[in-house]
Amino acid sequence: LAKTTQPISMDSYEGQEVNITCSHNNIATNDYITWYQQFPSQGPRFIIQGYKTKVTNEVASLFIPADRKSSTLSLPRVSLSDTAVYYCLVGDIGSGYSTLTFGKGTMLLVSP
């Protein structure tokens, strides 16, 4: 499984756009990139998943450059409720990855 590296923490203010970058230098051809969000005392919640270029849903956007060695989760106009830990994961969906390997994640703190 490809190892990921993320910043330990980030700070932002309400209404700002937040970009969290994840490095995955040894990503394999069949690997997808998935982001989860976790609030204290809750299980992780799926945010977005992608393979290349750009993916957007109602919550976030995921930008993946052509070499796929990194990815950026973009949260538009964050609010206080976006304060959480964000995990970047890389896994081979093509062969049906059965387990998710979480790192320590990025603790995002949104202030008023």
Next chain:
Amino acid sequence: DTGVSQDPRHKITKRGQNVTFRCDPISEHNRLYWYRQTLGQGPEFLTYFQNEAQLEKSRLLSDRFSAERPKGSFSTLEIQRTEQGDSAMYLCASSYGQWETQYFGPGTRLLVL
């Protein structure tokens, strides 16, 4: 709410006691996963089931741990002779098939005194 549910949400026990946790997955999901999460760390995979078959176990799952999913629906995770190091949040997740998103429950927080 038709999400993944776990019971109990909190459990305090004394070292050496046995504990059992239950997970009810989303009804149409055939895959069920157990993870453990300690403070400041991301969740760590323990084991998973496809229907009633336990297909993979992590080396983290010592012989004091046992998981079952007898009818391919709910699952139980038992820890025998608990140790203080077992104190953690135990998370359950389910998915529909091996390529689908895993949906997590709220977790059971275990404290071993």
